[in-house]
Amino acid sequence: MAELRFDDRVAIVTGAGRGIGRAHALALAGRGAKVVVNDLGGALAGDGDDPGPAAAVAREISALGGEAVADTSDVADAAGAATIVDAALERWGRVDVVVNNAGNIAVDAMPSLTVEALSRHLDVHVVGAFTVTRAAWPAMLEAGYGRVVMTASIGLFGGASLIAYSTAKGGVMSLGRSLAVAAEDTGIRVNLLLPAATTRMVTDPGFRQKANLPPLEVAEAPDPRRGPEQITPMLLVLAHESCPVNGEMLEAGFGRFARAYLAETRGIVVPDIAPEQLLERWDEVVDDAQRATPLSTREAIAYREAVLADGLTAPRTRS
Numbered sequence: 001m002a003e004l005r006f007d008d009r010v011a012i013v014t015g016a017g018r019g020i021g022r023a024h025a026l027a028l029a030g031r032g033a034k035v036v037v038n039d040l041g042g043a044l045a046g047d048g049d050d051p052g053p054a055a056a057v058a059r060e061i062s063a064l065g066g067e068a069v070a071d072t073s074d075v076a077d078a079a080g081a082a083t084i085v086d087a088a089l090e091r092w093g094r095v096d097v098v099v100n101n102a103g104n105i106a107v108d109a110m111p112s113l114t115v116e117a118l119s120r121h122l123d124v125h126v127v128g129a130f131t132v133t134r135a136a137w138p139a140m141l142e143a144g145y146g147r148v149v150m151t152a153s154i155g156l157f158g159g160a161s162l163i164a165y166s167t168a169k170g171g172v173m174s175l176g177r178s179l180a181v182a183a184e185d186t187g188i189r190v191n192l193l194l195p196a197a198t199t200r201m202v203t204d205p206g207f208r209q210k211a212n213l214p215p216l217e218v219a220e221a222p223d224p225r226r227g228p229e230q231i232t233p234m235l236l237v238l239a240h241e242s243c244p245v246n247g248e249m250l251e252a253g254f255g256r257f258a259r260a261y262l263a264e265t266r267g268i269v270v271p272d273i274a275p276e277q278l279l280e281r282w283d284e285v286v287d288d289a290q291r292a293t294p295l296s297t298r299e300a301i302a303y304r305e306a307v308l309a310d311g312l313t314a315p316r317t318r319s
Helices: 019-030 052-063 078-092 115-143 163-182 205-210 228-239 275-280 282-286 297-311
Strands: 010-013 034-038 067-071 097-100 146-151 188-195 249-253 256-260
Touching (some): 019 052, 019 097, 034 052, 034 078, 052 067, 067 078, 115 163, 146 163, 146 228, 188 228, 275 282
Parallel strands (some): 010 034, 097 146, 146 188
């Protein structure tokens, strides 16, 4: 099989100054892409700024013979998102790949979680992914081509001490799937990457203490089998012109690659059922022997209507 190359492609990677984003930027550049390295340079929780990380990665790419430009705009700000995209268009005249990787994380719990803390997470993960993608969308539509990779997380399954982060990642999931539907027949593909790696989000002592996690031995952090580079193969597939999917959620990390998905059971069709009878048949409601994995609201509606049409051919059961 031919090497997956990105020659003449232009990629934007947000949150590219450290960790997973840095690995993404280096991998794309190493295969020929010109890269806008965006990173505000904030702390884990999203506060503060530092131009150093983005500039360092851009220099690293240049030293390896690639082309890159550093950008420190705030993805959560519409004007900042436009600046990121303009950096690509003004320098190279196109945008082919957008990797929405910027994120923040803070330990929280109910009922102490504040509205402000929730908003900070939504602003970076959801609003940030939206504003950058929206800014790049017209150029992709005009070109009839684009690859958008949204960074979700297994955090979307829910976490008691990471409510704001998990909520934001759930929002990213729905945003990405909606954009994938909007992208049908445009040449643009939008997919979600659920990465796992030993990054500062995992190793930071203060974060681990607040999350009631045991401290990590220093020697554990550099383990290459758990580094962000293990995510690279999946990122490159999703960002490449040969990407085989649209609207999917793919996990990558620690050498493992898998599909994550939403599913619904066939359930039961019993109009006018009493709640007591529904409770008695609960096992049938949740039985996943027959299930669907719709990729859009339209597909979910179609499945529901098919089940209803089939179920209503049987005699109605009333309490």
